[in-house]
Amino acid sequence: DAKTTQPNSMESNEEEPVHLPCNHSTISGTDYIHWYRQLPSQGPEYVIHGLTSNVNNRMASLAIAEDRKSSTLILHRATLRDAAVYYCILRGSDGGATNKLIFGTGTLLAVQP
């Protein structure tokens, strides 16, 4: 599986935008970029995913570099409830039934009031 590299931790202030970077220089042409987050003592939660174009949903935006070797998850206005570990994961689209998600170490986001 292609690997991703994320900072171990980041801090943000409440109501300010947060940009969480992810490097994936070995991404293949068919890999999708997925983001999940995990709040303390809970299972992970899907945030967003994309292939080439930037994506927006109600939770966040995903900006993908033109060469696809990096991406940035954007939380437009951080709240205290956004404090979590954010995982950037590459997921193959080979049509196989399993499409495993292999988690790296993620970025621990702290949000200060």
Add this chain to the structure above:
Amino acid sequence: GAVVSQHPSWVICKSGTSVKIECRSLDFQATTMFWYRQFPKQSLMLMATSNEGSKATYEQGVEKDKFLINHASLTLSTLTVTSAHPEDSSFYICSARDRTGHNSPLHFGNGTRLTVT
């Protein structure tokens, strides 16, 4: 949205006993479910992939005879930790993918915290 229910949310058992954890997809059918475990301050580690009606596929280093997985229906998968020992104490999390597409998001349960005394 799609909901995955995991039960129990926590369990304490004695060393040598077996514990069964259930994972249900409540409002969708899941041909594939995944089982993870997570130790404190660490990331999730994939244990196995559970396929409805067939044998589970285990990741390297995971003992299939110790962690029994059954996926008897499109909405239920179970993980049984057999002859549990204190080192099996961990946070076990299941996830499921619905049938709409192989790149559809995975939906996760809220985990089961197992403590073996």
